[in-house]
Amino acid sequence: MADVAEKAGVSRALVSIIFRNQPGASEETRQRVLRVADEIGYRPDSAARLLARGRSRTLGVMFTVHQTFHTDLIEGIYAEVERLGYEVLLSGATQGRSEQKAVEALLSHRCEAVILLGSFAEPSFLDELGRRTVAVSVSRRVPHAHVDFVHTAEGKGVRQAMDHLVELGHRRIVHIDGGTGPGSAERRRAYRAAMRRHGLESEARVIPGDHTERSGIETGRLFLAERDQGQPLPTAVLAGNDRSAMGLLMTLTRAGVEVPRDLSVVGYDDSHLSHLMPIGLTTVRQDAGLMAEYAVRFAVERLEKPELEPREAVLDPKLVVRGSSGPIPEPSA
């Protein structure tokens, strides 16, 4: 910066003004300084910039690397953040890199707010985080924690899916659970309620799982083993999310079970891959773009008005019927 200032024959302060696009420099000087900077290859150092101004205008986003729905959300976040003149820092959680670690990285990089996509963390962790900084939790709802929430009305989505299956004649409808995953408790509850409402309480069955393909695969294996022992397959499965549904589909299809003739499968999320399954996955759509928009807006608004209380946005999900669900198999089949 000093080099640029000297070469352009102005003070460092003026260079600073110009690079911040602030008024206070003549058009002529502005052009000259920018030209010199370009020649030298100068680019403002955001570390120093961050340090000097109190604010970083940066939102941190914690996501799970393999969660395809998260990449849908990230796309939306980039778009909205740019609109509002902020920046984004991504930090991924993986097998060997915990959520806590990912969030720590964001905080130490001076993110003003943290957006957590589908967090699995303890409620106390979220609450503490929310008190220390502005935090938004997407998908994962933790009552009484000091964070904003953006999620879909899980109950509504599950209800639509269940009504759809019951209308098709299904009674033996199994739910693959999402474990401690975001939204799973609500989905599980809504599944149980729907079974009760349809008088299918005695048929209700929840299979433990998580939000990965693995739990779908394992459930598939379980079903096949049961079938080999003479038990009938369920006629429909409501998976905890799309990935779980895909795992199930794969396992069953490979074993010769035909979907939806022999069994219907419904997913959850409508991640961008779900409509790319060869048969098309019937699933509950969450609007990733809108969720991202809310998350960013909540964060930015709380940053600009710190006295604001955390809020909650509940979006409406929508069942998308594709090829993986169909009428109940013929009794004789």
Add this chain to the structure above:
Amino acid sequence: MADVAEKAGVSRALVSIIFRNQPGASEETRQRVLRVADEIGYRPDSAARLLARGRSRTLGVMFTVHQTFHTDLIEGIYAEVERLGYEVLLSGATQGRSEQKAVEALLSHRCEAVILLGSFAEPSFLDELGRRTVAVSVSRRVPHAHVDFVHTAEGKGVRQAMDHLVELGHRRIVHIDGGTGPGSAERRRAYRAAMRRHGLESEARVIPGDHTERSGIETGRLFLAERDQGQPLPTAVLAGNDRSAMGLLMTLTRAGVEVPRDLSVVGYDDSHLSHLMPIGLTTVRQDAGLMAEYAVRFAVERLEKPELEPREAVLDPKLVVRGSSGPIPEPSA
């Protein structure tokens, strides 16, 4: 930091030493300072830290949000970077956020090196970037640019896939191209060479596309339209990558074409989703973990020995045969 120092009754410098895990503080003081810091909720500010020490020890990673293979790479990158005591900053390219923009963000955050996953950028852009900083290009090979390369021997992979298909009796083998995507030129060339080698030159057909599901879908539609006009379907397709293969599979399967009975499909990458397709996708496996390891090591080694010339790592791909490829359909069928 000053607060911590005061409350613990030591100088700021000593607090600094302790937080950098450096020798020069007694165990007793160390514990006391850490306890005080914890009480206050102090966490070293990496912006200031960055500014103060010359180095950031941070590698920037540019990736394409929806490219599933990239998430596989990222997982590997996090692991290797941690092992070497560096940090990672992710920056995603999306529809509305160009590669250039994503890279700019990384540079202004003081990344010492940039790892580009499957870049589409102009060779001149890469070369310039490589001269300004340490850059590693994964998958995309740009001869004579001043960057490290990590990629697989595309030719070998394609050859294996083609030999596999020819062995199964296929002759009308079509290639869906990856356009300007990383590796596509090499794959296209290898496809043509393989057709020639097998005496199938006259059957060679390359359909323009890119590395997304869309190009698979469009190719599927094209095939269906051709079939409706009386032309025969090809018997096998070598897709530009897994996503393209998945798009094709979806379109054809929905239209009643059975894979692999009516048509064989081979993908490329073996991204973590490809073995989750219900029928299992035959594909050319690239070892994401190993590629990530090389990329990080190249970057770090060049950072620590700046006189090092850029290098190239060519890994061996391996055909993974799953359910989407099979023998040529019966002539009468």
Add this chain to the structure above:
DNA sequence: GCGCTCTACTAGCGCGCTCTAGTACGAGTA
């Protein structure tokens, strides 16, 4: 001529940390 305002610019402090060059002091050594 004077004071006034407005534009275009500058001086220099401070953001929170790292790091070099030091000091103070007790233990060991000749």
Add this chain to the structure above:
DNA sequence: TACTCGTACTAGAGCGCGCTAGTAGAGCGC
């Protein structure tokens, strides 16, 4: 005793910016 040496610590400069308070000079009305 005088000296080194090692351990535990401190003072203070400086990293590259942003920002506040200020100046110099042009233009204006009276």
